[in-house]
Amino acid sequence: MLFNSYTFIAFFLLLLILHNWVPFSWKTKKINLLLASYIFYAAWNPPFILLLWISTLIDFFIGKKLYHEQKKRSRYLLLAISLMGNLGMLAFFKYGGFLLENFTLLINAMGFDYQAAKPNIILPVGISFYTFQTLSYTLDMYRKKSEPENSLLDFSLFVTFLPQLVAGPIVRPNQLIPQFKQPHTANQKQLLQGLFLLSLGLFMKVVLADSMLSASADAVFGATQPLHSLDAWMGV
Amino acid sequence: MQPKHFQRAGIFAGILIISFIVIWEIFWRSQGFPISFNDDESLWSEKREQVYKPIDEATVFIGSSRIKFDLDIPTWEKITGEKAIQLSFVGTSPRPLLDDLANDIKFKGKVIIDVTEGIFFDPNEARANSSAATAIKYYKDWTPAQKASSRLNKFLESGLVFLDKNKFSLNAFLNEIPLHKRKGVFVFPLFPRGFEMNTSERQNFMTDDFVKDTVQHNKQIANWIFFGDTVITKGIQGDSLTTVLNKVKKSIDKIKARGGKVLFVRTPSSGGYIKTEQIVYPRDQYWDRMLAYTNTQGIHFQDYPGIANFICPEWSHLTPADAIIFTREFIKILEEKGWKFKTTKNL
Numbered sequence: 001m002l003f004n005s006y007t008f009i010a011f012f013l014l015l016l017i018l019h020n021w022v023p024f025s026w027k028t029k030k031i032n033l034l035l036a037s038y039i040f041y042a043a044w045n046p047p048f049i050l051l052l053w054i055s056t057l058i059d060f061f062i063g064k065k066l067y068h069e070q071k072k073r074s075r076y077l078l079l080a081i082s083l084m085g086n087l088g089m090l091a092f093f094k095y096g097g098f099l100l101e102n103f104t105l106l107i108n109a110m111g112f113d114y115q116a117a118k119p120n121i122i123l124p125v126g127i128s129f130y131t132f133q134t135l136s137y138t139l140d141m142y143r144k145k146s147e148p149e150n151s152l153l154d155f156s157l158f159v160t161f162l163p164q165l166v167a168g169p170i171v172r173p174n175q176l177i178p179q180f181k182q183p184h185t186a187n188q189k190q191l192l193q194g195l196f197l198l199s200l201g202l203f204m205k206v207v208l209a210d211s212m213l214s215a216s217a218d219a220v221f222g223a224t225q226p227l228h229s230l231d232a233w234m235g236v
Numbered sequence: 237m238q239p240k241h242f243q244r245a246g247i248f249a250g251i252l253i254i255s256f257i258v259i260w261e262i263f264w265r266s267q268g269f270p271i272s273f274n275d276d277e278s279l280w281s282e283k284r285e286q287v288y289k290p291i292d293e294a295t296v297f298i299g300s301s302r303i304k305f306d307l308d309i310p311t312w313e314k315i316t317g318e319k320a321i322q323l324s325f326v327g328t329s330p331r332p333l334l335d336d337l338a339n340d341i342k343f344k345g346k347v348i349i350d351v352t353e354g355i356f357f358d359p360n361e362a363r364a365n366s367s368a369a370t371a372i373k374y375y376k377d378w379t380p381a382q383k384a385s386s387r388l389n390k391f392l393e394s395g396l397v398f399l400d401k402n403k404f405s406l407n408a409f410l411n412e413i414p415l416h417k418r419k420g421v422f423v424f425p426l427f428p429r430g431f432e433m434n435t436s437e438r439q440n441f442m443t444d445d446f447v448k449d450t451v452q453h454n455k456q457i458a459n460w461i462f463f464g465d466t467v468i469t470k471g472i473q474g475d476s477l478t479t480v481l482n483k484v485k486k487s488i489d490k491i492k493a494r495g496g497k498v499l500f501v502r503t504p505s506s507g508g509y510i511k512t513e514q515i516v517y518p519r520d521q522y523w524d525r526m527l528a529y530t531n532t533q534g535i536h537f538q539d540y541p542g543i544a545n546f547i548c549p550e551w552s553h554l555t556p557a558d559a560i561i562f563t564r565e566f567i568k569i570l571e572e573k574g575w576k577f578k579t580t581k582n583l
Contacts (some may be wrong), residue, residue: 001380001381002385005381005385006385006389006392007381007384007385007388010388040411042380043380043381043384044379044380044381044422045379045381046380170246188243189242192242192243193242196242196246198251207406211405211406211407212406212410213408231519
């Protein structure tokens with residue numbers, strides 16, 4: 001779901017009303033936020049929501065075990081499982097094509113006539129963000145930097161919270177999870193400031209980036225010949 | 237900034253935005269512009285999704301801009317009782333669309349292929365396929381979010397004239413700034429605003445103002461000349477032509493093998509266009525050869541008095557009034573050729 005689409009505006013307004021003006025309990029509001037985050041992600045490609053769930057569950061349970069485990073070997077093993085699960089997923093989706101291409105080139109250079117089938121891997125949106133976010137939690141547990149999270153709901157929301165799910169920034173557990181513990185309702189000042197920032201962002205995206213500057217950026221990034229440094233900077 | 241100031245600024249901005257939108261909408265309506273939908277990949281995908289209707293419930297149209305202007309979909313649907321699914325793209329060969337339908341084993345319906353020789357036989361596949369290839373890819377990757385946006389966009393576009401991106405967006409106005417010619421920069425010529433409107437069924441039509449205004453006709457004719465459409469060159473020949481015909485035949489055979497039906501149509505053109513087309517693409521070497529090669533029925537406008545004498549205001553497309561007449565006559569000819577429809581009403 002693109003932030004600058006009518007669908008997102010309708011979706012966001014509904015969520016804002018449910019969160020700010022309907023007298024649900026704090027737990028219900030968090031469940032609403034979590035479900036909304038899943039819908040937001042699934043609206044792009046529903047099956048990929050499984051990756052989010054896998055990432056969430058692996059790190060929630062492994063993190064907890066890691067924190068309480070005393071044996072060094074078991075701790076290494078648990079950390080390795082988490083790293084392999086998360087980074088394996090990232091490597092497959094993000095670098096699968098690149099690795100296969102290089103492997104094919106290497107085999108060909110060695111004199112073997114081998115052509116791999118085209119992998120056709122779709123890159124799940126935001127995979128780097130949520131992978132590194134859950135990993136940061138596991139590493140904190142490994143180093144015993146913070147307490148493990150006992151609520152699966154809060155941890156899932158930490159992994160999936162829609163404002164930063166697909167575009168970051170990557171946040172540390174102690175920056176976000178404590179905020180889920182206390183009920184929050186935006187006051188008028190916060191709502192107005194938020195609306196101001198959203199309007200400014202929307203203007204920069206729709207008017208400046210997509211309308212006025214996109215043609216120049218496309219021309220620079222699509223250039224087939226070396227560019228003058230000033231031209232290259234203009235594209236950025 | 238204090239909340240009080242934010243609130244005032246917000247209210248002021250809101251009033252400005254709403255006033256501007258209302259005035260902007262009223263202005264364009266007063267200029268004679270009707271509702272027109274963005275003819276984007278989402279709208280195309282919505283139609284592409286409908287091709288699986290049973291063979292006696294729908295006909296799929298693929299081609300270039302002529303069939304989009306010349307087929308009046310409400311007339312077609314009223315007379316035949318069947319759905320017309322318009323998949324054509326302006327300035328684009330129907331070959332990739334035919335290929336897409338042929339390779340979709342679930343498609344077993346009727347297809348009518350509109351032939352504009354200069355585009356249909358374009359040997360430059362990349363140029364001929366660009367819009368179609370993009371839309372086909374978009375349809376295959378169509379996400380739930382895009383589907384939801386498409387429905388919401390359609391709802392808004394059905395009530396607001398200024399949401400027509402091609403005519404009233406910021407980019408459309410920026411493109412109208414008369415810049416000096418720069419070396420190496422191709423500037424796409426401006427089409428008159430009233431030339432190409434689009435319904436939610438993907439039918440193109442000219443506005444009343446455009447139909448009445450010969451200055452605008454001449455502007456559009458000048459655009460066709462700018463594109464080189466009236467330059468006498470040599471049409472595709474030899475092996476290149478055979479390759480194109482082979483591909484088309486292969487696709488048609490696949491559709492027919494599944495029980496589908498295919499027919500070619502050569503929609504009207506006039507003025508400088510038809511003169512050039514007759515010289516560059518002689519009928520016996522292209523149209524007749526293609527029908528024989530693919531063993532497929534065809535309707536050439538010049539063979540039927542009911543559709544032979546249309547005058548296209550800008551040489552290439554019919555007016556909305558003529559599109560209704562053309563569609564009625566076209567259905568009659570199809571019936572003469574053995575095509576059966578759910579109902580045939582005399583209108």
